[in-house]
Amino acid sequence: MLEIVRQQMICIVAPGWGGGAEIPKQLHDALDALLEDVAVVHFASIGLLPALAGAPNQQPVLVLELAVEEGLRPYDLLYRLVYHPDGAMWTLFGAMVAPHVAVPTAKDKEQLLNQLMSWHSIAAGGFVGARDRSVRQIKMESDLLDQTRIEARKLKPKYSNDRTAFALALARWAYANPRFEWAVKPAPRSYWRGKGASIGAKLAYPVAAIVLWFVVLGIVWALPRAYNWFFGEPGHVGRAIEDAVTKTSECLLTMSWHGLLAFALIAFLVWLFLVPLPAQFVSWRRWLNSVQQELDRPTQTLSSLATYAGGWLIGVPLLLAVAACALAYTVAPLAYAVAPDYMINVVEPKLPKLTGLQIVGIAVVAIAAVLCIGALFYRLNRRFKKLSEQFFHPLEDDVPRAQQIHPSIERCEADLVDGTQHMFSLTELRGPPWWSAWCIRAALRIVTFAGRVFFTQGWLGNAPGIHFGHWHIIDNGRRFLFCSNYDGNFGGYLDDFINGAAVGTTLAWRWTELRPRAPALPEQPGIAKPRSFPPTRFVVFRGVKCELRFKSYARDSMLPHLYHFDACNRTVDQINLATGLRDALFGERNEKNDDLIMRVIET
Amino acid sequence: MKLSTYEPDALPPGVRRLSYGLFCWLNRHTTVLRAFGALLRHWPSVGGRLGLAARASAVRDVLTRTRSFSNTAHAANMVSGDYLIGMDPGPTYSADRDLVHARLAALDVPADSDAEAQQRIKALSGRGVGAFDLIDDYLMWVVFHAMRPLFGAATGAVVAGSATASAQGDVDEGLQRQYMLEIRYVAGQLLAGSLATLDLRRRAEACGDALQARIDRVSGPIGAAWGVKSASEDIERNAVGLAWISHPVTVQSGALIVQELLGRAKVYEELRSKAGRLGEPGVWTDPEFRKIVRNHVLELMRFRPIFPLLARDVPRDTEMKTGARYNAGCPGGGKVSLLSIAALFDPSAVPQSGRFCPDRDWGKNDALRYLMFGYGTRQCPARDHAVEILTSALIGLLTLPRLQLARGEGKAIAYDGPLMLRMRMRTT
Structure with a gap:
């Protein structure tokens, strides 16, 4: 693609x-x-x-x-x-x-x-x-735009401010003009600009891939059973193959579920931190903005250095820990399949046993702590203004020449x-x-x-x-x-x-x-x-x-x-405008198309 | 003149490649199409629901009802402009058809095709190299020289794309090769149809534009060579159409029949031994042998037709006789597809249809023998010329030592979509 x-x-x-x-x-x-x-x-x-x-x-x-x-x-x-x-x-x-x-x-x-x-x-x-536009199409649509503007100037005194009648008259003129016969067909659009423009269509590919993967695993799991059902109980070799296929497919199926769940959880956390929390809490929003601002800050300041160092000391380890947890959770079924005794006797006792309520409690406390720290720094900034100015003061010149x-x-x-x-x-x-x-x-x-x-x-x-x-x-x-x-x-x-x-x-x-x-x-x-x-x-x-x-x-x-x-010497805006005009002039007559025609000729 | 304004692919990524891949695979594995056709012949009502005609009677019926099932289905795939094959009957169609008949009357086949085939075979034998490309080293040239009179004295100008004095007569062979590649891709789009991937379509459009530009520059010499005083656009339309449709389709057909023949070792050996008994120049002059080879060509084409699937537009609501108890409804604005390969193997019309039998007595169904060229009034006007050219080409190949596909050097047959691009052969 x-x-x-x-x-x-x-x-x-x-x-x-x-x-x-x-x-x-x-x-x-x-x-x-x-x-x-x-x-x-x-x-x-x-x-x-x-x-x-x-x-x-x-x-x-x-x-x-x-x-x-x-x-x-x-x-x-x-x-x-x-x-x-x-x-x-x-x-x-x-x-x-x-x-x-x-x-x-x-x-x-x-x-x-x-x-x-x-x-x-x-x-x-x-x-x-x-x-999605060819050179010839851009030229033809530009011609349509130019001619429409000329015609609009002629019709302007007649229709004045009656936008609907004005747009209708222009559409009639365009339809009746054999020079623009080609424009009756809507401007072609590729999949991602046409039927695939919606978020649903874009999500369809990963969703279809995931579903297909699970279907394939299901078929592989079911195949030996279907064979047994059809031909009767298998021999030693057949049973060994059935066991191997069953274990492998079940392990892959569980790993896939775990991976999917881990991914969904991480996606939820990212969404939580970037969308609802900033929307709900001013201090969170301020903290998030300031982190981004400091990381993007063009000149070196104590504040940006501190944020950068903080990122390395807290942010990166935290992200690595989350990624490691997700990875461990995903491959755990494989470890249980390969070395079940080791996992049960050695690894499991070392894992903390937390209930769901306890995990949610820890998350809430962590969020509250970040909120409090953000609020505290905000207050400190306002309380100690001189110190704050020094903290944000540039340490270097931008461009030396x-x-x-x-x-x-x-x-x-x-x-x-x-x-x-x-x-x-x-x-x-x-x-x-x-x-x-x-x-x-x-x-x-x-x-x-x-x-x-x-x-x-x-x-x-x-x-x-x-x-x-x-x-x-x-x-x-x-x-x-x-x-x-x-x-x-x-x-x-x-x-x-x-x-x-x-x-x-x-x-x-x-x-x-x-x-x-x-x-x-x-x-x-x-x-x-x-x-x-x-x-x-x-x-x-x-x-x-x-x-x-x-x-x-x-x-x-x-x-x-x-x-x-x-080849065309038109700006991107002009090209888009001309394509929009073509679709509006030859499309159905409605408020949206009338408005577009008016905007195009007034631009 | 038609200008190509490309259309982006509106299908989801991957879907077109998949469907086109399937289409090409079916084109190359006609046995699968024949099996599918057999099913539809058995249950024609199923085909009717899918808009497919498979029985010989049904296909014949659709092809003769030209007002109800229009040839305009081809128009979308004719990247270098409108031409006879995609037109509805009318004054332009009639005038163009007359012009084509006049041009075809100028051909001197099989004399020209025989002469070129002999010359090429001599060159291949003299070269002493065991391997050669059937398409690039042989068929392409035999067909080209047989069809030279189509443009008469303007052939050099058409090939060179220039009306200057240096472009008169025989032009550089490299330019001739380039011209033939160009028209091959334009014709390829007709074969690939609306399923073709964007890059293939764009290549065909680029070549179509180049062909139009080439003809545009030499429309004067073409008009003079044809001795017509038509408008320049009429000359251009017919010259462009004649250029791309005549040559590549015949070459592809030739490659397909050779492929089929090599798969039938016994038939091939029989023909070779007959050719061997006659020797040179008997193979070229013996009318009985020519007739045998001609029958073989037609039978081989039945097994490997260049268009195993055909489409027709349905301009207004109508019904199609599929052979089922009830006719199938065809809504206006839609399309129907004809499994011509299934019709060619319909046992009710073709005796012992599954057998390879060049001497079959077709009886009252003789016209069906040429179904690969269409049927009725819209049948290809160059049908007999094409068969004669292919007969000459095949006779030439039969005079060579035993041929086989050169499999040792990568793939012997290279495809470009449904088109055969290369066919490496080796003498043993």
């Missing part, structure tokens, strides 16, 4: 670029024509990466980023691009595959295709904002000021690269899964305006490339990440660092001073919340693009 998302965002990383820091105008136009004609590419960009330190070829590395429609396999896409009669791909890459061949034969093109396939990298993780932006980056941003912005960011993996790469891949799979299944309305968490954001681990796991096509400006975009998708962004970048590197070409930015990603706490806290340091880090990691293609 995730591969279909990852395949939408491809980077071709081709070493040995012999050209300059600019794409010739003729090639620029040829690429535009090619991508327009193929009509499945939403965004394309070309950039230059500095060669990897120690690589035999120290020429720059050309990166072609392609953000394409869903469902296309890289081979099919590259095949279409390479074999296009205009030959723009050969002009771009030909010299890197077969120098001095101006007019390629079918064999040359095959060689290029194979080379591009060996250079290509599908995203390790990514997010698509305007999902003023941020310098390379002119090439500024020029790129200025070029795209009226359209969708673009970003290339290149960092190195820190520590043992295999470990960092593994962690990043795992984190990115989670982000991609969440984006695919839960964040289906164009927002990643609370971050809007992302068209295609994707991460690639390149150069055998040594470098980390991030490409993004987004609305607005760079500062606002990072603010959205910091405030809206902090955990995901921290997870994606926390295993990276910036090492000194020479620019790919003299006109390009390099890195003079090594730096790490802002420090994190417990993997997911802090990190991007160190706003200035994160922005400075992101800025310094950026590389300019030499070429940028935007």
Whole structure:
């Protein structure tokens, strides 16, 4: 399921670029024509990466980023691009595959295709904002939006404030217009945005998996009995098999129940601590907020250090203890099956014998104690104000220097000021690269899964305006490339990440660092001073919340693009608005659709 | 011109892959389909409730009632635009059909197919290599050259996708191969149907777009070669349709019959010994031998039809004669499915239907012999040409030393959904 998302965002990383820091105008136009004609590419960009330190070829590395429609396999896409009669791909890459061949034969093109396939990298993780829409659909819906607005201006004097009649007149106009015949069919939606949008549908998969598991165990348990019933009492071998199957299936069944119960209990406790208790008790809510705030605090203070230390001393052991209890409870049936005497005679006497009432009593006392401690600290804070100020006072400066932006980056941003912005960011993996790469891949799979299944309305968490954001681990796991096509400006975009998708962004970048590197070409930015990603706490806290340091880090990691293609040049909001208008104009006439039409034409 | 605007998958993840996997498996294991068909023939009312026709009479009935059971069921899977096979009868349909008949009249089969088969066999023998790919090294070319006159002088331009002078005449073989791959995937979508996974559909759409763009660039030379003065869009529609439907389906059929023949060692040996007795050039010139091989081709196609399942749209409420006591109701807006493979094995219409019998006397049911090409007025107009091309291809293979699937080097047959992508053969 995730591969279909990852395949939408491809980077071709081709070493040995012999050209300059600019794409010739003729090639620029040829690429535009090619991508327009193929009509499945939403965004394309070309950039230059500095060669990897120690690589035999120290020429720059050309990166072609392609953000394409869903469902296309890289081979099919590259095949279409390479074999296009205009030959723009050969002009771009030909010299890197077969120098001095101006007019390629079918064999040359095959060689290029194979080379591009060996250079290509599908995203390790990514997010698509305007999902389920093809380039052609976006263009057609944008046209519908534009035409509707023009028509609305004409009809405005006639209908004035009568919203229902106004919407009805627009719907009639749209229906009668043969140009919009295609729009009668509702905009297509994939499962997670359509029938699978409800929580129930999302829960159906794990529930079905659990039920299926129990059914399989039940069948395995029943099989020998059914055999005996059908063919009569078994012999020695048959009885031994029956015993083994019965014991194994019963053990697995009990372990599964225990595991399920332990999971349910942990889920209940998490829910209790995060939802009802903060809702009921102000001191609990305040305590929870302050813990999160201190862990996320961008500058070092005594308070944040104390919280961090407290986390290690109390939080982590407590969580480990809960996990150990859950694990022990889950595997206990196996231990009883393997060594029943040891469990009964040695382990059981050591276990505390508590009734349910006693356990609930202990839990209530623990909660009350946390509430009291929270209230006590709150009072102490208010009573000893000076001490409190010192406690929360920053111990370090945020960013030690003023941020310098390379002119090439500024020029790129200025070029795209009226359209969708673009970003290339290149960092190195820190520590043992295999470990960092593994962690990043795992984190990115989670982000991609969440984006695919839960964040289906164009927002990643609370971050809007992302068209295609994707991460690639390149150069055998040594470098980390991030490409993004987004609305607005760079500062606002990072603010959205910091405030809206902090955990995901921290997870994606926390295993990276910036090492000194020479620019790919003299006109390009390099890195003079090594730096790490802002420090994190417990993997997911802090990190991007160190706003200035994160922005400075992101800025310094950026590389300019030499070429940028935007097939539709619409913001995510405009795309969503146009799709909404299509469904509203051609849907049934009701208050909701009328209101949507009015809002669209007034926006 | 049809533009592909893709539709995301509205089915829950995993469901499509599962159903498509099952569909492909059934396509490859026609014995299972035949067994299922036998059950439905026995209890036709059950088939009726499921919207399935299995008896020969029922299938024939549905295929002849073209107004009640429409060919538009194919339209959704024709990724490169509308064409005859998916149209309802009408002026466009009639004009296009006339054009196709005119183009088919230009074919010179079996002379062309014989010539290419002989040339390819000679090359394969001369190469001295025991293993070859039946599809890529043989069938693809035999069919391509037999069908060259479809585009006449514009063939080079169509293959190169360019109307320039360099694209006239014989173009680079690599370009020809690329063209044939492109049309294979477009045709593959018709086989895979609405169950196809998103990536397969998207590949077919990408190839369909490329094919349309290719034809769009050379519609002038095609019109000139055809000697017609139709509107450019009419030429494009027919050229695109002719390109993708003629070649890949015949190639796939050829691969299927060879697969079936190799599974019948005795039949294969018998044919080979006959070919051996005649020797070169007798195998190509002896009309009696050609007739025997032709009968074998048809019988092999009966066992391995390329479309074992067919679908038809039901435009308005009607009833379907399934052979049960009561007709089955077919609500308008729905679909019916035809188990044509079950009809081809219906003992009430085909004597000794379970036996492999190329010389069977079909009697009054002779038309049923060609059911794999459709039936009645909507039957494939290139039926006889296709059989002749496949006969030529099979004669060529019979002149080679004994063939078998090259199992030692990975899988001998590579599938791509229901399509056969590769079929590695070895001479022994």
